[in-house]
Each structure stands twice: as C-alpha cells, then as structure tokens.
Amino acid sequence: MPIAVVPLSEAHRHFKGSKKVIQTTLPLAAKPASRPALSPNGGSTSARNELFARFASRIRIDYDLTRRLVSYQGNKSTPGFRWMKYKEGFSTRLVERLLNIGGGDRVLDPFSGIGTTALTASRMGKSATGIEIMPIGNLAAGAISAVANGLSSGTLTDASARLLRHIESGEADEKRRFPHVRITRGAFSQQAEEEIARARTFIAGLSDTFLATVLEFACMTVIEEVSYTRKDGQYLRWDPRSGRTNSTRLDKGPLPTLGSALKRRLDQIIADIPAVKRTHGGPSPELIGGSCLTELRNLEEGAFDTVITSPPYANRYDYTRTYALELAFLGYDEQAFKGLRQALLSATVENRSKRDELSEIYGGSDSLSRIFEMVDANAALAEVLTILRAHADELGNRNVIGLLLHYFTEMAVVIAELARVVAPGGHVFMVNDNVRYHGEEAPVDLILSDFAEQLGFRCKTIWALPRGKGNSSQQMGRFGRQEIRKCVYHWQRM
Ligand SMILES: C[S@@+](CC[C@H](N)C(=O)[O-])C[C@H]1O[C@@H](n2cnc3c(N)ncnc32)[C@H](O)[C@@H]1O
Known part of the structure; x- marks a missing residue:
C-alpha cells in the first residue's frame, strides 16, 4: 500500500487538536514540553503525551485512506455487499489492500459484521473465518x-x-x-x-x-x-x-x-x-455465530496469518437499537435483546462489567488476571478515567466512565487471544476511531497498540485518515472544535 509519509506536525494535528502543536515541525518525542500542560478540564495530559511520544514516529497520515475506502460506502456498487446497507462495515477494497500487505493464507475477522473480510479473503483463495455476534451479519454473509x-x-x-x-x-x-x-x-x-x-x-x-x-x-x-x-x-x-x-x-x-x-x-x-x-464461488468462509470473547478461545494457537477487523468503537453506539427492526424480524424478544446488548463488546452506557464472566470463561487463569492488571495499570487510560471521575457530575451520563473501562478490558482480552491465534510473523490490521468524552480524548489507537505491544505484537504503523472525526455539537459548544483520529493500526506478531 503506498503510504504518504506525513510530517509529524500534521499527525499532531490529530492529537487533542492543539494549535500549538500544529506549528511545531519537531517530533513531539523531541519536544514534549510543547504539549499543552493541562487537559480541557484542567487535568493532566502527561501520560497521554508520553504514550503519543512513544508511538509518534509510527503514526502516518495516509492520503489514500479515504472514508469511502474505510466505510461501507465503497461497497455500494459491489455485487453481494450492496444488497444490505451495513453502515458499520468497511469496503472490500480495503480488505484487498491489507491482505496484499499482510499476505498469508489463513485469515480471521473476530468482529465480522456482514463478512467483508471473510468473503473477500475467500474470494482471494484464502481460508477465512469470521466471528459475529449479531445474527444479521452472518445472515447477510450466509446469503452471499x-x-x-x-x-x-x-x-x-x-x-x-x-x-x-x-x-x-x-x-x-x-x-x-x-x-x-x-x-x-x-x-x-x-x-x-x-x-x-x-x-x-x-x-x-x-x-x-x-x-x-x-x-x-x-x-x-x-x-x-x-x-x-x-x-x-x-x-x-x-x-x-x-x-x-x-x-x-x-x-x-x-x-x-x-x-x-x-x-x-x-x-x-x-x-x-x-x-x-x-x-x-468456491470455498465458503467459516462464519461463527457468537461472541469473540468466548469463540476465540476455541480456535487453535497459531491458526491464522492475518487478522483484518474493526471492532465496535467506544462511542456509545448501540447496534441493538439501530438494528431493532431487523433483530425483531429474526425473532429476538425483549429478553434476547437484553442478552445481546450485554454480550456485545461494551460500547454503550448500558453495558456492565464482564470481568466476572470472563473469569468464568477463562477459568480464572493467571493470564487473565495479568490482562486486568495491565488494563488497570495503563497510565493514559487511568488519566482519562481520573479526570472523568472528577467531573462525574457534569457528564451527560456518568456511565461513560464504566463504558471506557469495560471497553478497554474486553479489547485487551481480544488482543491477548489474537496474540495466541496469530502465528509468529503474522499480522493484525484494525480499523477504529478514537473517542472523546467531556473534552477528554481517549487515544484508543495508542492504548490498544500499547496493550498489543505488551501482549506479543510490535506496532508497525498507525495509519490515520486525512480527516478525523469532529466532536458532537454539544462538546463543540463547550470545548471548541476538535478532531479525533480515525485510524487503521498494523501490528505484527513477534
Ligand atoms: C464495526 S462492525 C464490523 C463490520 C465489518 N468490518 C464489516 O465489514 O461488515 C463491528 C461488528 O462487531 C460485532 N460485535 C460486537 N461485539 C461482538 C462480540 N463480542 N463478538 C463478535 N462480534 C461482535 C458487531 O455486531 C458489529 O457487526
């Protein structure tokens, strides 16, 4: 994939929207003092700045990563994929590009959606597996x-x-x-x-x-x-x-x-x-219905060469509400809705902690405890959570604090499992957006890449889209216009 290497000054523009930083042409790593000392809420940003400094040389803006490529829009005229408007999907062209970088014959997507990765990989002659919790996704992939x-x-x-x-x-x-x-x-x-x-x-x-x-x-x-x-x-x-x-x-x-x-x-x-x-036509991908938090457990160590995936973003988006009609059409009753909402990767204010459930699934293993410790010890995440807790009364919904903690905990478990099922030298590509609550950016790309590096991957590149995502009008009124990075991360298994 041709990558337009971008001066770090540009990449900085996507971090916390600091005007000061846009003007500097030096890598932040060399000039950390130029970062704003305080967060929009008066808290510290030092842990996030430090994490940014660690990854700064690996963040690239890729001008070829258009929204069309990274979103379902690229599939609007693709036979099969155009039958259903699954806005949460990415395009088959993105999968092709990433597969050309990653190579390998065995491909996995643990958040498979309508099966864009699995179906595209199969079409390219690879053996492909998708895991998807919503029946809608697997029905679409199954129909194709x-x-x-x-x-x-x-x-x-x-x-x-x-x-x-x-x-x-x-x-x-x-x-x-x-x-x-x-x-x-x-x-x-x-x-x-x-x-x-x-x-x-x-x-x-x-x-x-x-x-x-x-x-x-x-x-x-x-x-x-x-x-x-x-x-x-x-x-x-x-x-x-x-x-x-x-x-x-x-x-x-x-x-x-x-x-x-x-x-x-x-x-x-x-x-x-x-x-x-x-x-x-030809070999069909294996489509597994269920949560990757449990299903990844059943896959063999080193069984995959490349993972191309996009988990839900930590942005309060509730798939069960958006797809309420379709789920009810497929027979989901009130109980089933509630169960599905909790089983989805935590990304809404209604999600409760899955730590106890995960402990049961993973049989109280030591490695799971270490994953929880790793999440709790993450200074950048702790920094965001501390500030949000201090401003809990001002948050539209204070459950966003739990949302972030649950999200990162579950993603850490997924990444640990990916480290187990991806063979040495194999690749993970992940599409995800950063998020911001009450003016505080949670740098999802950096925190997840940090987890990945602790769990056996090397973060090679974080490709940022040329245009990030604007904040909500409510947040804009209070904290000014700030863009947050939309990224594709590339990690390689050590
Ligand atoms: C951003 S979408 C991925 C779309 C996919 N890349 C495509 O092109 O269709 C995230 C998907 O993760 C699924 N999901 C959420 N929690 C999950 C879980 N615990 N296990 C498996 N899939 C899950 C959602 O239902 C959603 O389809």
Missing part, C-alpha cells in the same frame, strides 16, 4: 455465500415470483406475525404487518435452506423501507403515523408495499448472481 455456491438463478427467480404472489394473496399464519418488542411497536401499517406475516409464512414453509436464507435475508433488508421509522445515527427516527408521540420530525412520505420493495431487492440479487458466483 448461498447465492455464490448453492442457488441457481432459475430456482431463485421461480421462488421469488411465488413469494411475491403469496405476499399479494396468500395465507398469513398467526404465529408468523412480526414479533414486536417495545422499541419496534408502531413500526408498520396494518397492510405492511399483513404482508410481512404472509412473507414469513411462505419462508417458514420452505425446505431448501439456501433458498430460505436468501429470501429471509432479502425481506430483512427491506423492512425498514416499508416501515414508519428510519435509522439515524444512534437512533431510529419515527414518522408520526407510527403513533409515537415524540415522533414528529420524520416524514417518510408515501411508503412502498413490501411486495414492491422486495421485488426491487430480489431483482437486484438475481441480476447479481453471475457476478457473485464468479467472485465468491
């Missing part, structure tokens, strides 16, 4: 695989026509009605409810599992389109027709019927079949 390997164009065309006829005039089994949970109630018109029930009845009656997977997936990708709600960043916004009282801000206008939205999707899938067979 099913189209590539198990389904003929004729079978899908015929079944699609029968499904669309059934939606128009078939029976609806009472048991197949959309299984609403609190956060999905009011999402559909009566007509849409009826059509969804008919579609679910038809799919439940299919014996061909490949076909059932693809049709269920196709329905799942259009239920938002036919609903009174829409994903909007962290939340769902609601059209007043949903009957929700605080829902006046979204006007979705005339909605398509399920039949018409589904027909468009199925036509797209059918049109993509030859391309998907060409690119993804």
